[in-house]
Amino acid sequence: MNTASHDSAPPAPAMQDSGVALAVNQLSKSFHIGERRIQALHDVSFSVRHGVVTGLVGPDAAGKTTLMRLAAGLLVPDGGAITVLGLDAATQSLAVQGAIGYMPQRFGLYEDLSVQENLDLYADLQGVPESTREQRYRELMHMAGLAPFGKRLAGQLSGGMKQKLGLACALVRQPQLLLLDEPTVGVDPVSRRELWEIVYRLVREQGTSVLLTTAYLDEAERCDEVVLLHEGRLLDQGAPVVLRETMRGRSYRVTVAGMDKRTLQSRIAQAPGVMDALIQGDHVRMVMQNDTPPDYAALLPGVEGVKAEAVPPRFEDSFVALIKGKDRSDASAPESTPLPDPGGTTSHSTRLAKVASQVAGYLPEGARGQSRRVRLRTGINGAQAHPTTAPENAPLPDPTAESGQSAAPVIEVHNLQRRFGDFYAVNNISFEVSQGEVFGLLGANGAGKSTTFRMLCGLLPPSGGTLRVAGADLRHAAAAARARIGYMSQKFSLYGNLSVAENLRFFSSAYDLTGMRRTRRIQWALDEFELAAMADITSGDLSLGYKQRLALACALMHEPEILFLDEPTSGVDPLARREFWSRINALAGQGVTVMVTTHFMEEAEYCDRLAVMAAGEILTMGTPGAIKAEARSAALPEPTMEDAFIGLIMAHDEQRTAA
Amino acid sequence: MSGEIRTGSARMRLRGLIRKEFLQIVRDPSSIAIAFLMPIILLLLFGYGVSLDSEHVPVALVVEKSNADTIDFTSRFEHSKYLVPSYYASTREAEQAMMAGRVNAIVVLRQDFGRTLRQSDGAPIQLIVNGVDANTARIISGYVQGVWGNWLAHYAEQRGQKFEAPVELQQRVWFNSELRSRNFLVPGLVALIMTLIGALLTAMVMAREWERGTMEALLVTPLSMREVIVGKLLPYFVLGMGGLALAVSMSLFLFGVPLRGSLWVLIVTSALFLVAALGMGLLISTIARSQFVAGQxxxxxxxxxxxLLSGFIFDIGSMPPVVQVITHIVAARYYIAILQTVFLAGNDWSVIVPNALALVAMATIFLGITWKKSRKRLE
Structure with missing residues (x-):
């Protein structure tokens, strides 16, 4: 290790030899927010090895950032201890801070300082000797690819460049341990990939130990080792490969010729012995509770033409299995938060089943009149053959519906543009969405997704082009057309200091619901989303998963025909995301048109069709399967959505530089 | 040995912080606005716009029957620099003008003006004053009485009579002999400007670091919290003294306010007040972590x-006793007392020394609490 060469670094800690960079011992930490006490970490113990990349993995509010801050000596634990490089983080925090590199969320950059000035500042603060700076800067700038941008203000860098500059600042005095808090949030997949390359080069060439947090399970798979956190408790620790391998022989890719993927997913999800079922492009990925080969006759009684093929396990499978296992064993355990049910003490699969059947009761009034006839092909005994077991008694959407063929498009966008000064946030995009379709806009932050949404909802006038939503331009026919759309924003737009029931009452009156209908809808929302038990709880105190449910309930109060969802599931845990999507799928099954933005590759797979956006343009459009197929090559026979996405971005950038 | 390394590094760390702060000040339009634009606007506003002296007060004159005496009397109004007369044919019209806010007072000369003038107990003129603003009303009433008194004396003299006023008042005004409110408002503004830079701007820039997540990154470096505080104090101290230079030069050269005391006393006491203001700003920033809360x-x-409570506009002596007690915790109170003395009276140590000591005490208290309260922790 070549870390001891800098004079201001504290003497190399003695623990180094034991091979442990960071040891967490029965760590507990709680916070007080007003009257409320939140237990962020609950008796957590684990250790991080030297010279490897360890991922601290969990959804929002799992306690990841709290743990990082405790490790950096920014917080003092309530109980237990955290030892960093042999030093106690609480009592020897200055020494710890002298030995680690730390990149907080949002990178800790001064946006009104240039790239070089940011580096100078952190070099001064970290006590890097002037004589070695020149050399170090050159290395870092080269590594981050920022060499040509020394004079540019940090605020004018792209998300990916900011992230790399933040990393360079954390590395300015070669640390022995690097702590990265959510390093890839808000960064496009190409930059994400580059960051991983840099991190691994550090580990390889300099023996740096790295601890990073992430909410992305696909990212966790890239770590040497992962520590899984959920609601402040440790779920498991180990190499992702090992955790994943416990799930081997339990995952299958299932298709049924002619059966709609949503029907299939919902039926598989409720079948006995199934742990998890997910839509992935044109097929359903099924994970069994154990590794006995599934019996399809029992699984999908009466369905013919089931095609199933074993597929390799994924890391997410083990995470889901762990959370579900924990939920079962925890059912009677005292809760760490004061909520009656912070996101799943009841068995999850029963809840999913309930969701699917309940949402079936939802039929928007506008859609009811024109609900499409079911088009099941001959030879398929779909949902209708078993009305008692299948939740979808309602009309099914046409799974193969491509835009504009079966029905008039509900959303039409032609050459839409939006300019802010010289900058085109949205540049000449066109697409159509038909009724009952789930249409996704996939792209990194700043790709123009939210701008497009705001124009569609009539909140922002376009600079050029035309758009029609439910047959009207929302800019002009505002009130009438807006009554037909529902909108759920990323931040959920709830009134945090109103109770659940008060939020529902407010939104129902905001949508002009009165009398019986209002009462009926509020009751529907409370039953439907299982919110009745917490009707009087202040919505700010709800867990993220419940907030999301309430936000969706509010957006559906007036039974809209079109639902706009802006990054609906960012930050929630995989189970809450599955539950959310089972509701969305059921709604789509009722003929509700759903438009969703996401930067989450996994989520894109749940859509019927999607448009991939970058820099305000649509790079490609089609079904998830077709988009992935475009990226197929000899080197990548089975490309993931991320592979496809990165391929598109690269091709786009090349085109641009060529032009 | 390690101590040696630490001192060397502390200088480097402070240098880094201070350089960063100056770059940010220069590049941030809102810092420039608070440090330089606001002071200029305030100075221009108070120097030119706001005046507690009532000049050019519009007065309605209603002369019911014109004669040589009334013409002589009303001409006095036209020559007054404080009153601007306008003529109305009837009291009713004049009242409407007052309702509409076109005039602030009505002077009525009755039909029998000439006759009552010669009677000892007569009231030949009637004055109606808009009393909404009590202060202005009193001043106008005084002006009109003055015009009337002067004219009466003149009138009597012309007729060879002796006009006897019960008591004759000889006034002599000290320190601000022209009674220009600008002369005490503008020096007082220096205190407001230093409060803006010292407390408001400092609290906001600290909160901004919390808001943008940069404070978290700073705290995870080998910086000590005291270095963070000093790193904020020094740049904003310099900025505040810059604001002082601006305000004092504008007062002296643009508004012609006299500086009768010594410039050095002014600078030293201002520095004391600025440190107290910075202490308040930093203290606020230990509680407020968003710019909105910090600003409020x-x-x-x-x-x-x-x-309001410093004696800048409203005399502390005429406040209710409870409020007078409260003013003692307002640092600006002591500073304004010093300012008004140094500008208008001179180096009066009996005023300067106790007030300066009070400023030292306040600066010590605020900085002491901040020093104690700031820990290198996020909670």
Whole structure:
């Protein structure tokens, strides 16, 4: 290790030899927010090895950032201890801070300082000797690819460049341990990939130990080792490969010729012995509770033409299995938060089943009149053959519906543009969405997704082009057309200091619901989303998963025909995301048109069709399967959505530089 | 040995912080606005716009029957620099003008003006004053009485009679002999400007670091919290002294306010007040972690008291006793007392020394609490 060469670094800690960079011992930490006490970490113990990349993995509010801050000596634990490089983080925090590199969320950059000035500042603060700076800067700038941008203000860098500059600042005095808090949030997949390359080069060439947090399970798979956190408790620790391998022989890719993927997913999800079922492009990925080969006759009684093929396990499978296992064993355990049910003490699969059947009761009034006839092909005994077991008694959407063929498009966008000064946030995009379709806009932050949404909802006038939503331009026919759309924003737009029931009452009156209908809808929302038990709880105190449910309930109060969802599931845990999507799928099954933005590759797979956006343009459009197929090559026979996405971005950038 | 390394590094760390702060000040339009634009606007506003002296007060004159005496009397109004007369045919019209806010007072000369003038107990003129603003009303009433008194004396003299006023008052005004309110408002503004820079701006820039997540990154470096505080104090001290230079030069050269005391006394006491203001700003920033809260807190706890409870506009001596007690915790109170003395009276040590000591005490208290309260922790 070549870390001891800098004079201001504290003497190399003695623990180094034991091979442990960071040891967490029965760590507990709680916070007080007003009257409320939140237990962020609950008796957590684990250790991080030297010279490897360890991922601290969990959804929002799992306690990841709290743990990082405790490790950096920014917080003092309530109980237990955290030892960093042999030093106690609480009592020897200055020494710890002298030995680690730390990149907080949002990178800790001064946006009104240039790239070089940011580096100078952190070099001064970290006590890097002037004589070695020149050399170090050159290395870092080269590594981050920022060499040509020394004079540019940090605020004018792209998300990916900011992230790399933040990393360079954390590395300015070669640390022995690097702590990265959510390093890839808000960064496009190409930059994400580059960051991983840099991190691994550090580990390889300099023996740096790295601890990073992430909410992305696909990212966790890239770590040497992962520590899984959920609601402040440790779920498991180990190499992702090992955790994943416990799930081997339990995952299958299932298709049924002619059966709609949503029907299939919902039926598989409720079948006995199934742990998890997910839509992935044109097929359903099924994970069994154990590794006995599934019996399809029992699984999908009466369905013919089931095609199933074993597929390799994924890391997410083990995470889901762990959370579900924990939920079962925890059912009677005292809760760490004061909520009656912070996101799943009841068995999850029963809840999913309930969701699917309940949402079936939802039929928007506008859609009811024109609900499409079911088009099941001959030879398929779909949902209708078993009305008692299948939740979808309602009309099914046409799974193969491509835009504009079966029905008039509900959303039409032609050459839409939006300019802010010289900058085109949205540049000449066109697409159509038909009724009952789930249409996704996939792209990194700043790709123009939210701008497009705001124009569609009539909140922002376009600079050029035309758009029609439910047959009207929302800019002009505002009130009438807006009554037909529902909108759920990323931040959920709830009134945090109103109770659940008060939020529902407010939104129902905001949508002009009165009398019986209002009462009926509020009751529907409370039953439907299982919110009745917490009707009087202040919505700010709800867990993220419940907030999301309430936000969706509010957006559906007036039974809209079109639902706009802006990054609906960012930050929630995989189970809450599955539950959310089972509701969305059921709604789509009722003929509700759903438009969703996401930067989450996994989520894109749940859509019927999607448009991939970058820099305000649509790079490609089609079904998830077709988009992935475009990226197929000899080197990548089975490309993931991320592979496809990165391929598109690269091709786009090349085109641009060529032009 | 390690101590040696640490001192060397502390200088480097402070240098880094201070350089960063100056770059940010120069590049941030809102810092420039608070440090330089606001002072200029305030100075121009108070120097030219706001005046507690009532000049050019519009007065309605109603002369019911014109004769040589009334013409002589009303001509006095036209020559007054404080009153601007306009003529109305009837009291009713004049009242309407007052309702509409076109005039602030009505002077009625009755039909029998000439006759009652010669009677000892007569009231030949009637004065109606808009009393909404009691202060202005009193001043106008005084002006009109003055015009009347002077004219009466003149009138009597012309007829060879002796006009006897019961008591004759000889006034002599000290320190501000022209009674220009600008002369005490403009020096007082220096206190407001230093409060803006010291407390408001400092609290906001600290909160901004919390808001943008940069404070977290700073705290995970080998910086000590005291270095963070000093790193904020020094740049904003320099900025505040810059604001002082601007305000004092504008007062002296643009508004012609006299500086009768010594410039050095002014600079030293201003530095004391600035340190107290910075202490308040930093203290606020230990509580407020968003710019909005920091701004509100700074305005309510520092700027408004400096405006209302410091003797800047409203005389502390005429406040209710309870409020007078409260003014003792307003640092600007002591500074304004010094300012008004140094500008208008001179180096009167009996005023300067106790007030300066009070400033030292306040600066020590605020910085002491901040020093104690700031820990290198996020909670």
């Amino acid at each position: 807190l700074a305005l309510i706890t520092t700027f408004l008291p400096a405006f």
